[in-house]
Amino acid sequence: xxxxxxxxxxxxxxxxxxxxxxxxxxxxxxxxxxxxxxxxxxxxxxxxxxxxxxxxxxxxxxxxxxxxxxxxxxxxxxxxxxxxxxxxxxxxxxxxxxxxxxxxxxxxxxxxxxxxxxxxxxxxxxxxxxxxxxxxxxxxxxxxxxxxxxxxxxxxxxxxxxxxxxxxxxxxxxxxxxxxxxxxxxxxxxxxxxxxxxxxxxxxxxxxxxxxxxxxxxxxxxxxxxxxxxxxxxxxxxxxxxxxxxxxxxxxxxxxxxxxxxxxxxxxxxxxxxxxxxxxxxxxxxxxxxxxxxxxxxxxxxxxxxxxxxxxxxxxxxxxxxxxxxxxxxxxxxxxxxxxxxxxxxxxxxxxxxxxxxxxxxxxxxxxxxxxxxxxxxx
Amino acid sequence: xxxxxxxxxxxxxxxxxxxxxxxxxxxxxxxxxxxxxxxxxxxxxxxxxxxxxxxxxxxxxxxxxxxxxxxxxx
Numbered sequence: 001x002x003x004x005x006x007x008x009x010x011x012x013x014x015x016x017x018x019x020x021x022x023x024x025x026x027x028x029x030x031x032x033x034x035x036x037x038x039x040x041x042x043x044x045x046x047x048x049x050x051x052x053x054x055x056x057x058x059x060x061x062x063x064x065x066x067x068x069x070x071x072x073x074x075x076x077x078x079x080x081x082x083x084x085x086x087x088x089x090x091x092x093x094x095x096x097x098x099x100x101x102x103x104x105x106x107x108x109x110x111x112x113x114x115x116x117x118x119x120x121x122x123x124x125x126x127x128x129x130x131x132x133x134x135x136x137x138x139x140x141x142x143x144x145x146x147x148x149x150x151x152x153x154x155x156x157x158x159x160x161x162x163x164x165x166x167x168x169x170x171x172x173x174x175x176x177x178x179x180x181x182x183x184x185x186x187x188x189x190x191x192x193x194x195x196x197x198x199x200x201x202x203x204x205x206x207x208x209x210x211x212x213x214x215x216x217x218x219x220x221x222x223x224x225x226x227x228x229x230x231x232x233x234x235x236x237x238x239x240x241x242x243x244x245x246x247x248x249x250x251x252x253x254x255x256x257x258x259x260x261x262x263x264x265x266x267x268x269x270x271x272x273x274x275x276x277x278x279x280x281x282x283x284x285x286x287x288x289x290x291x292x293x294x295x296x297x298x299x300x301x302x303x304x305x306x307x308x309x310x311x312x313x314x315x316x317x318x319x320x321x322x323x324x325x326x327x328x329x330x331x332x333x334x335x336x337x338x339x340x341x342x343x344x345x346x347x348x349x350x351x352x353x354x355x356x357x358x359x360x361x362x363x364x365x366x367x368x369x370x371x372x373x374x375x376x377x378x379x
Numbered sequence: 380x381x382x383x384x385x386x387x388x389x390x391x392x393x394x395x396x397x398x399x400x401x402x403x404x405x406x407x408x409x410x411x412x413x414x415x416x417x418x419x420x421x422x423x424x425x426x427x428x429x430x431x432x433x434x435x436x437x438x439x440x441x442x443x444x445x446x447x448x449x450x451x452x453x
Contacts, residue, residue, distance in 0.1 A: 170445055200445035226444070236443030 001103050002038045002379075003338035009033065009134055020182075021127050023175050031123065032372040033131055037343060037359050038379045043106060044142045050108040050276040051099055051347045051354035054267075057274070058113065061266045062088065062257050073282065074260045075298065075325040080232050083241055084253045092252035093156045093221075095149070095183075096121070098358075100367075101276075101345040102335045108345065109333045110267075110276055112296070115258035116251050117227050119175060120346060120373060121145070122182040124358030128375035139377040143356035145348050146186065152351035153190035161220040161248060164195050166213060169225040171198040180225045187223075199226055204236055209244045211236075223250040227259070229299055261328050262298045279331040292332040297322040303368040308332060316365040334365050342367070343374065 009015055012033055016024050024031035039047075065074070066088060071081055086092075098118035101108035125145035132141050165187055169180040184194050195213060202219065203212040211219040224231070231237050231249075240249075257263060264280035271277055279288055284295075291312035297305045297320075304320025310332060335342035344367040348355045360371040 198445075200442050202444050203441040204443060206440070226447075230447040231444060234444050234446050239443070 001040075001043055001106075001336065001343075003035055003341065003343070004038055005035050006033070006135065009131075015130065015134070016127055019126055019130060020178065021122065022178065028370060029372055031127065032361070032374050033135075035341075035361075035374055036131075037374060037376040039142070039376060040379055043103070044378055046106065047101065047108050047142065047345065047347055047357060048354040050101065050110075051349055053274075054099055054110055054113070054276055055097075055349050055352065055354075057267055057271050057277075058115070058258050058263070061263055061270055062254060064266060064270060065257050065263075066254075070266070074257060074262045075229075076256055077232060079241070080237075080253070084256060086246075087249075087252035088254040091159075092250075092254070093159050093248055094251050094255065095152055095156065095223075095350065096251075097255075097258070097349050099347045099349065101347055102333050103343075103345060104333055104336070107275055108347070109278055110264075111278075111330075111333070111344070112261055113258055113263065114346075116255045117225050117259070118346070118348075119179050119225075120358050120360065121179050121348070123373045124346065124348065124356060125149070126182070128358065128373075131375045132377055136377050139379070141356070141375075141377050145350060145356040148350035148353065148355040149183070149186040150190045153187045153192055155351065157190065157192060160192075161245065163193075163220045164213075164217065165192050166219050166222040167194060167196045167224075168199045168202060168222055170200070171196075176225050180223070183223060183225075199224065202236070204239050209239075209242050211239070211243060211245070211247055218245055219247055220245045221248045221250070227301075228253055228256045260298050261296050261300075262326075264328055264330060278333050281329050282326075284329045289329055289331055294330045294332055295327050296330060297325065297327055299325050303366045306366050308334070308365055310334075318366050318368055335367070344371070 012031075013024060016031060021031065065071070066085060071078070076084065096118065097113060097115040098120075099113050100111045102111055103109075125143065129141060129143055129146070132139060167180050167184040167187075169176040171177050181196065184196060187194050197213045197219075201214050203214075203216075204210075205212050205216075208218075211222075213219055228251075232240070240247075262282065264278075265282045268277055268280045272279075281288060284293075292310045295307040295309070300306070300320060300322035303318050305322040306316075306318050307314060308316040335344055340363055341361050342363070342365055343359050343361045346358045346360065348357065357376065359374045359376055360367055361374045362368060362371045
């Protein structure tokens with residue numbers, strides 16, 4: 001894995017905007033094509049294998065959590081457990097997730113799994129691919145995200161309920177809207193009948209006990225870019241269970257288990273010593289962790305409320321509003337450094353397969369909401 | 380060929396270099412205050428289905444989702 005500097009395309013803003021990428025520059029640069037990462041094929045093979053192996057381990061871990069009723073550890077409310085278990089036992093449609101890796105001595109180490117509402121999908125699938133075509137057309141990229149999304153929507157089509165597949169997000173947030181509309185584009189190309197609805201416009205019809213869109217059409221299948229832990233705690237959350245259509249929510253509610261960092265100790269317990277896992281525990285365990293570890297809230301976003309300790313000293317931390325539900329403790333595995341830059345590898349699983357990677361880079365050890373998306377290629 | 384090192388994929392999936400990329404592509408304006416979406420290049424997205432309002436709402440109430448103020452990104 002090497003970090004290379006390069007000259008950005010002269011009209012790169014125009015080029016990415018033509019793709020529909022409207023948030024390339026936020027408060028600071030988000031899309032950064034002045035650098036890229038170069039991987040060997042061996043490294044890509046390792047990332048791909050780690051992604052496929054971890055996906056299998058994750059499915060096993062979900063079954064373990066359900067069999068042993070470990071829901072309290074995940075702060076999943078009791079009243080919602082039947083919905084979660086139904087979604088698992090009935091194999092409710094699911095489509096994607098993103099593993100976040102630190103590359104350590106050539107081995108991908110799992111830091112966390114974004115299984116419910118992963119973003120940076122469009123950047124990874126489309127924007128970096130066009131960059132490669134313009135800049136290094138003779139090189140390859142670990143990226144078949146677009147093809148796999150379309151193929152998997154085709155596969156899921158017969159498992160969905162009759163009618164429209166709705167897509168929903170908080171429309172006012174351009175990044176969320178872009179991710180959701182990109183996903184919808186893939187579904188349309190797979191032949192599905194779709195419609196977007198702003199999350200706040202979702203209606204509940206108390207006479208018919210069903211969710212409805214703005215045309216008063218029943219919502220029976222819906223992709224939502226909105227976390228389950230928020231949905232169940234909001235006013236309409238209580239309607240999800242009495243919903244007479246038993247709407248398919250995508251990602252399904254069993255993903256609440258995998259998107260929670262409390263899954264990391266479960267994965268370690270079931271697969272102790274696996275080369276892609278870091279020792280992780282629900283309680284601080286000095287005997288196992290020593291003095292170098294990460295303390296992470298079980299529910300948090302954009303790297304908030306994380307503390308990193310090395311030899312007992314706090315070396316990095318982020319602020320935020322998370323942590324109320326508790327923390328997990330994970331062996332410290334710092335991101336590799338390239339001249340003061342720290343890349344995090346996001347490895348996508350689509351359907352049941354590894355599909356490609358996207359890289360976010362920061363100037364600190366914790367990847368937060370100021371990270372930059374940087375393209376990659378295979379040497 | 381795009382590389383994922385194992386799965387052979389076929390260009391017969393219905394697109395060629397995103398040639399079928401027909402829905403997504405919002406257009407809008409950039410201002411010092413940010414980006415404002417004005418619509419989509421394609422008719423594949425019907426604006427009224429996104430932001431329109433139905434006069435027939437019967438017993439349907441809205442606004443029960445989306446109250447969390449944090450950013451979704453993860």
